[in-house]
Amino acid sequence: MSSVFGSAARLLTVCTTVVLAGLGVVVAAPVASAAACTDIDVSYARGTFEPGSLGFIVGDPVYSAVQSRLQPRSVSSYQVNYPADLTEPASVQQGNRDLVNHVTSQAAACPRQRFVLAGYSQGANVVDNSIGVSSDGVIVGGPIVATIPASIAPRVAAILLFGNPIRSDGRSVTGLYESRTKDYCADGDPICQFLGTNPLAHFSYGGNAADAAEFVAGKV
Template structure:
């Protein structure tokens, strides 16, 4: 069952993203995205067979794909992370976590976390040499926290890195933002200064949308590659 803490964090994150603060913040871009609308899922985007490395990506609320560039994982985080990792590491691919990333956060988080665990279990059996990275952005970070509680311990060694962007758990303090022992040492937290979803002193929703920048993406790609090859 979804914890009360996760519900509070997720709903708080959505509220912060839905409205800009009253301070002097950069203007939010007109993306044409209606916050809270579900993201269409495309079964044809699910990779089949085996690969050496697979990056499971849980997108942020209503985060669309970079359609022009053939994106499948979310324009702000997933698409740049996966595309840049595959350029540096042949044999890597992405998996878009199958959940709607809508304003129905409770059922969506449960659905997404179940999908993450199901994917890890099935791929681990079908592809004995495949290893994994887990990436979550905003609501997607909540999905990964929920999934981590149910990932079988025997799969921990095959999960090489976890990267959370704009993780609402960080607002609750270091202890609550941690993952289970055995996974937590592999976690990279990425929180933009001023992002109110993860930064306790943040007041500008604008910064929650800046993770697409190379100064955030490039270190993450290097971290994932090192995890897979180290």
Template sequence: MAALVVASVGAMLGSTAPATAAPECSDVEVVFARGTDEPAGIGAVGKALVDTLKPMLKGSSISTYAVDYPASYDFLEVAAGATDMSKHVQATVANCPETKIVLGGYSQGAAVVDVVATSPIAGLGYTAPLPRAVVPHVAAVVVFGNPSARLGQPLTKMSPDFGPKTADLCNKADPICSLGRDWNSHVTYQKSGLVKTAAEWIAKHVKASDPTTSKAAPKPTSR
């Protein structure tokens, strides 16, 4: 009798359990890694970028994802940020295949994007390389104050997959991405014209992109 009661209750619970809700998919998702020592979130540059982008993509829903990593002065944690960014992008492609993805980062966050865009295999703490099938789902890439650019290796040159989709932007005299010595130029991207340049770059690529094709637009220039 007890077994029958348990079975009956289980059957009733199973018949009334709610179905799993489908994920809400936006038209565009901006996946952004903040700079060193910024509080959790997409950071000041990421927010300025998204705020500038929205009027350029009227009629499209835009969501954001803040890469989960320390953004501390332990720069080895870049690998953790790259792993989180890559895993999130892969999950978005699996759950929302029509969503057009934008990768972005500022300063240390730009280094996070560098790893994701240029490392086809795991290593040095990076554990989740992007499969090649994911590449067409990334409509555009924008980075600000990218440390590798100072070494003559901007992301436009480093990544055969993402280079044509990338705007690697450096404020004039920014010592992080150039041989300049004006530290103020590194911490004022959100007030610079390069945020608008990046938003225009994204809008152009989002409008032109297709899950199975990748069209390149003329590369913007840094200040």
């Protein structure tokens, strides 16, 4: 099984590099900032090497769609501060800890604020871990190091996952957050579909932005 994960990791690296190069995108370090006391806080964990204000491939189009759909309510964003790298052994754990810290501090500072958690690829692993679903053992996964406190859980209105690696291992979000989760896996995506054969499917999730925004609107 480790050879499968290794092959998938190499494929992810190559495909991401090719796609971003083809789009003329320069990968930059993330810049994260705390959100104000808006009605809805959207925390996004980007995919491996995904550039952009939140995430060029998925985060930016999804956030834009959510923000537009939820008008006139106020919506703010937070980019989870973590390496989103394949060469950093504790990348997912860093994101897991940062996401939980952000939501916890926001919840304390903004008692009326509700939360949308979103993640793409490696970022989906970050979100999985943060809601208590371990990504350990899957590509760019790792053990849980922190979870959203139970007292805050009711304020997590919706969870959006794209190209979620735990699905390739037959896992999914169950329990407390199951009904609040939309988990997208494009047909043939080898990162979330066991033996998937279409690597480019992994870069198609921006096309789900409107559907994701509609799902969020039904939950907040």
